[in-house]
Amino acid sequence: MRKSLYPRLAAQSLKLNRRFFVPYILSLVGNVAAFYIMSALVNDPGVADMTPGHANGYYYVQMMMSMGMFVAFAFSIIFVFYINGFLMKQRKRELGLYNILGMGKNHIAALMLLEGLYVGVVGIAGGLAVGMLLHKLVTLLLYRALDFGVPLGFYISWKGLTETTILFAALIGATVLVNLVKIQVSRPIELLRGGSVGEREPRTRWLLTILGVLTLGGGYVIAVRTRSGVEAVALYFLAVFLVIIGTYCLFTAVSIFVLKAMRRNKRLYYRTGPFISISGMLYRMKQNAVGLANICILCTMVMVMLSGTLSLWLGTEEIVGTVYPSDLQIRVRYDPDGEEASFDPERLLADAKGYINGEGVAVTSERTVDTLSFGVGMDSEGILHTNTRMEGLVTVYNVDVITAGAYEEITGEELRLQPDEAAAYGAGGEVLVFRWDDRETGEEKYPATALQVVRRLENSPWASVQISNQLCLVVADESVLTELYQAQRAAYGVDSASTMTWYAYLDLDCSDEETERLSEDYWEGDTTSYGGGHWETMSWSSSARGRWDFYGQAGGFLFLGLFLGFIFLMATVLIIYYKQISEGYEDKRRFEIMQKVGLSRDEVRSAIRSQVLMVFFLPIVVAAIHIAFDFNMVEKLLTLFYLHNTTLTALCTLGTLLVFFLVYGVVYLLTARTYYKIVER
């Protein structure tokens, strides 16, 4: 055979099979582009020029993007091999024919090699081109998302280019290699026979059906009954695990069970629509159950990721407002009963203001709060124990105590409390009883304290930093606070007891950058000169810095979510597209026969439509149900990031669902056309 024949033959074969190759190459372009952009962001040289306060946020992004690159490429490997396997299966007959018509296996191998080369060159070059174009746009969006100042100029990341090219060339090379091995070991007659192997009717698998109902139900119950962020963290992976198992069982066994039950209902089954679709679905579910379950789980993950990160990002201002109620905050941990001179808050505040004023900045408002924070365990009767090693404890709480005065400073609301009364947020009964027992011996170290809860608070007045359930108490005055302090100090012992923490919240009359500079520069001065007696630690932080860090984290998460979401969605779409085509060829014969025995064209069309709709939208509808149940858990998880905004989270979830359905719908319209063309011709 002449040498010039192969390139022509390979090009022709790509053209003939364009129905398969075009989407493959397009998705390759998408994968390569996304990978290049992430790689370019990681290698961005502009970070060095960034103002110090921003750099931290950007490092979060870089960290997440390098993680994203890893996930994206791992996913590309699975995905490209999946598509390649599919293509090979569809083309078996064609290749077998070449072989029988006298092309040797070496010739076919040469053909495959050239095809791989074409696909690789077009896919990688196209992907890099698209990636370079979109990189600038993504950078602009990213910087806006991160609340960073000036975007960097357009640049091409050579490192990104080489990285991407090498990795993807290796990936495609690997698929070609796999194909060559397959060709070598195959026999032509097997190739010719291709995919036409008879399918048996699926059997009902009771065990899996029951398992599916139980795991899915269990996962849902856990998700719905989660009441706090801590519980959500503890149970999230269990719930996800159960739901994933449940989803696989749902698609493989429960679906068959339900379809068969429907088939047993004669009145329902023996009507044109159900008759065709139920029997068709039974077979489709057998072949595609795992694929559909995969798609469903992918969709769910992407949507959870997107809606969660979107809520976090949109809620950043609110979160920053909760954690940093003022422009600048000073935090001092001190021991009121220490041996050295006692901490004097008023003097410290005066010195701090002196320093700020000395820098030419005015303090526009100030508030101070004294708090105590310690851990207790609650037993089944609702009694709180400092002896957290005791047996029979139900929950562990972090107790935050503030005075009514501080409460009024924070919320502006006046609470009138007697010394034995408290207002509470979190769990607990009418009366809160504290038992101050030693953790080692269990011996009582201080007489038990009882506080009458006269008011339940809707929201926690105090943003707790602890990753455990919060019990926030507002007590009458300093003397109650001090008594509690002494009690827990006695119970825990001097070394492991909590100290008091004093906060000063200052609003300043200057820019964010200036506030950040003030809080940073403070450390360079002589801290002891601010006086105010003895303290254990003191820290200054600006809300600006907090905001930048939060935006860095939330924006980084969001972008990671968007990138992975894009790649997963593309994969989902492509898998569905290929399924449509391969099933189109199988369904073609079925519908032909039905037309011969009296199914009209319109009926054929509507039967096809309902079947395609079902297979296409089943995974995403199930995913939406998962999301609905998962919502409570995500909401509780987000409280750990200080986000308490159900409306925002709900809106983000709905928005994500809507966008997903829209994209999905568009893809449906595009792929369904191909399917109709195959089936109706």
Next chain:
Amino acid sequence: MPILQVNDLKKTYTTRFGGQQVHALTKVNFSVEAGEYVAIMGESGSGKTTLLNILAALDKPTSGKVLLDGKDIVSIREKDIAAFRRDHLGFVFQDFNLLDTFSVKDNILLPLVLAGRTYPEMEQRLIPLARHLGIEELLGKYPYEISGGQQQRVAVARALITEPRIVLADEPTGALDSKATDSLLRLFGQLNAEGQTILMVTHSTKAASHAGRVLFIRDGEVFHQIYRGMSTPEEMYQKISDTLTLLASGGEGRA
């Protein structure tokens, strides 16, 4: 009045490239009386399949008329054709055309389901029919679990369940071994004896020898026909063979 009457049927195909005209049927005339068993014979490319497709309303003729019970099926509107086909015609195909996704029972019921009948009515028709064709035991099985001969019986049951005016069979024995062929032809003979009108297209002399009348098609027109009269299938076989020899040697016989 004949149950089926075909008048001056003509079908011309235009090739996709070059626009050349191919005459599949030039001028076909014949009629079938109620209760008749007619076989149509001809070589490959003689226009048999085109003729059957037109009779089945799967294809439209270029000109001419096909009257079923005096009604011109060519003039039936597109949206009514499927219903017409399912209510008046029964089909038996060479490769059975059973659906793997349905059980034998559901395959047989398919036309009734499409016609929107109630389930009790379906059962009422199914049970005696299945008993009659000897496929009662197969009802719960799937097409891939039974033999070719059994599959074709199931296909016959599917064709008969709508109680059609006429059964159109396209090479029904083409994919069967000789034993299954004999059995199927006996079944057709029996059904015909009970009054079922059958029109069969075949190029198997043996299949045709069971029919009451054999039409020969050549070059797109009915070239000759022979009646069984009182002759046995063996004598009929001989007559058909002689005619085929004559046809092959280019004789000028006319019906």
